[in-house]
Amino acid sequence: MRKKGQLHDEAMMRECLNLARKGAGSVSPNPLVGAIIEKNGRVLGRGFHARFGGSHAEVSAFRAARSSTAGATLYVNLEPCNYYGKTPPCTDLIISSGITRVVVGMRDPNPRISGRGIAQLRRSGIAVETGVLQTECERMNEFFSKYMATGMPFVTMKISQTVDGRIARTRGERIGITGSASSKFVHTLRSRYDAVLVGAGTVKSDNPLLTVRDVAGRNPIRVVVDGNLSTRPQSRIYQTAHAGTILYTSSSSARRYPSRIASFRKKGVLVIPLRADRHGYVPMQRIMSSLGSLSFASVLVEGGADLFQRCLSAKIADKISLLIAPKIFGRGLPGFEHASLGQLQNISISELDGDVLLEGYLH
Numbered sequence: 001m002r003k004k005g006q007l008h009d010e011a012m013m014r015e016c017l018n019l020a021r022k023g024a025g026s027v028s029p030n031p032l033v034g035a036i037i038e039k040n041g042r043v044l045g046r047g048f049h050a051r052f053g054g055s056h057a058e059v060s061a062f063r064a065a066r067s068s069t070a071g072a073t074l075y076v077n078l079e080p081c082n083y084y085g086k087t088p089p090c091t092d093l094i095i096s097s098g099i100t101r102v103v104v105g106m107r108d109p110n111p112r113i114s115g116r117g118i119a120q121l122r123r124s125g126i127a128v129e130t131g132v133l134q135t136e137c138e139r140m141n142e143f144f145s146k147y148m149a150t151g152m153p154f155v156t157m158k159i160s161q162t163v164d165g166r167i168a169r170t171r172g173e174r175i176g177i178t179g180s181a182s183s184k185f186v187h188t189l190r191s192r193y194d195a196v197l198v199g200a201g202t203v204k205s206d207n208p209l210l211t212v213r214d215v216a217g218r219n220p221i222r223v224v225v226d227g228n229l230s231t232r233p234q235s236r237i238y239q240t241a242h243a244g245t246i247l248y249t250s251s252s253s254a255r256r257y258p259s260r261i262a263s264f265r266k267k268g269v270l271v272i273p274l275r276a277d278r279h280g281y282v283p284m285q286r287i288m289s290s291l292g293s294l295s296f297a298s299v300l301v302e303g304g305a306d307l308f309q310r311c312l313s314a315k316i317a318d319k320i321s322l323l324i325a326p327k328i329f330g331r332g333l334p335g336f337e338h339a340s341l342g343q344l345q346n347i348s349i350s351e352l353d354g355d356v357l358l359e360g361y362l363h
Contacts, residue, residue, distance in 0.1 A: 009103050012036055012075040013133045016105065017140055019048040019057070020077055024192045025218050026051045029297035031078050031108075031144040033057040037065055037099070039072035056081065058090040062097060070098030077105035077137045079130075082117040091120045101127045105137030109148040146318065147297035152288050156319040157301045157308055158189060159335050163324060166332030167305060178325045181353035184214055186302075189321065191217025193300040195246075195291060199307035200226035209236050210302070211243055219243050220300065223291070225307060227282045229253045233263045241268035248287050250276035284314040305335055312336070317362055320344060324356040 019034025027049050034048040035057035044067055047060025055063070058080055062069065080090040080102070094102065102121055107114050107130065121128050138145065143154040160178045161167045168175055190196050191212045202208065203224055210222045221244040222237050229249050231238075237245055247269050254261055254273035264271050272290060274282045291299060301311055311317045344360030351357070 009075070009129065009132050012038065013077060013103065013105055013137070015046075016057075016075050016077045017133070017136060019046060020140060023049045023051070027054075028052065028143065028194050029147055029295050031141045033076065033078045035061040035074060035076040037061050037069055037072050037074050039067075039069070044069060044072060056087055056090050059087065059093060062093060068098070071100050072098070073101040073103060074099050075103045077133075077140065079104050079106065079108040079113060079115075080117045080121070081108065081110075081113050082120050083112055089117075091117050094121060095124045095126065099126060101129070103129045103132055105132055106130075106134050106141070109141075109145045111148070142318075143298040147292065150292075152292045152316075153194065153296045153299045154319070155288065155299050155301060155311065155317045156189075156193070156321055157311055157317050158186060158321045158323070159303075159308060160186075160323040160325070161335050162327040162329050162332070164328050164330065165334050165336070166329040167303070167335045169329055169332045177327065178323045178355045179353055182323045182325075182355045182357070185323070185352055185357065187212050187215045188217065190220050190300060191215060193220050193298045194296040195221045195223050195298070196300045196302055197223040197225065197287075197307070198302050199304055200224065200228070200231050201306060202303040203231045203235050203237055205304070207236050208302075209240060211240070221246060221296070223248065223287075223299070225282060225287060227253060227276055227280060229257050229260050233260070233267060238264060238267050238269055246270045246272060248272050248274060248282055248290070250274065250280065250282050252276060281310065284310050284316050288316050305333055305337065308335055309337065315362075319361050320359065322358045323352070324358065326354055326356075 016034035016036055020032040023032050030049060030052050036046050037044040045061040045065035047057045047064055049057045058076060074094060080094060082089045082091040104118065118128050118130060146154040162177060196210050211219045223246045224231060224237060225248050227250040247264055251273040261271050274286045277283050301307060342362060347360040349356065349358050
């Protein structure tokens with residue numbers, strides 16, 4: 001049975017996680033962090049990391065404190081940093097503040113910090129508790145953790161389908177499968193990712209904007225994979241390139257169609273040619289490596305079927321968000337025709353006004 005003190009620490013850590021979520025969509029590739037300073041059962045200050053390059057959560061919490069923090073406890077979901085980056089080390093501030101206890105959700109996966117911030121606090125005589133709600137804290141910063149470990153973005157595939165696994169009746173058809181609640185969920189999802197990625201087929205059949213609408217949040221960068229340069233510069237995703245659009249194509253197509261490349265770039269599209277494989281496809285691993293080098297820590301893949309299969313075959317997908325509508329087409333285009341999905345782990349299932357949302361991890 002967990003003790004009263006442990007239950008209190010967990011409750012405070014949940015508050016830190018709720019604070020941290022406020023930075024979603026604004027801090028990447030930095031982590032989501034919330035911090036609370038408490039003394040004698042009274043919260044002195046709360047803070048969260050609100051924007052990339054801005055104050056860390058701990059600094060914001062200390063600024064919010066209206067009385068002495070000497071002898072207080074600091075709760076934070078991620079290990080405090082101990083080096084000069086865009087801001088000074090949080091560990092120095094914590095030590096000088098008179099804090100006597102720090103409760104940490106998870107170690108920082110950044111190799112420059114991992115364990116060193118905790119060690120510095122302990123050397124200064126501060127009691128440090130670690131691993132409080134560790135699983136929840138790690139889930140909160142799964143984008144950051146993968147990016148720190150691999151230099152590659154965390155990849156989620158968002159798929160909308162019928163009960164019988166169809167994402168359209170025919171190839172190239174534009175059709176709404178799920179309802180309005182699912183649509184709102186998708187727009188919320190987009191706002192949390194650095195980039196949303198689609199294939200050329202989706203651009204040609206759906207002519208999507210891929211911006212965030214109906215919910216508050218910032219637009220992700222739109223990314224199109226078009227190895228043959230078959231999409232039209234007049235497509236809405238290119239006409240609105242001011243919202244941020246990247247086009248990946250093959251090096252051979254870029255050499256073959258210089259005028260098309262020029263027309264895309266004239267609209268403000270960032271065109272990145274990459275070497276194709278022997279089948280003429282731009283490998284997904286190369287695309288993700290490129291996005292990682294551009295500081296994208298998360299990518300939401302929204303279609304179509306060919307791109308889903310390429311992501312699975314390349315083993316670059318980390319998570320599936322599967323929206324299932326209570327419809328049966330009988331015949332149509334399957335989302336997974338030639339690639340094995342494998343066994344999903346840590347599955348969650350919820351209902352969105354009649355649709356079913358199933359989410360799970362591939363690794």
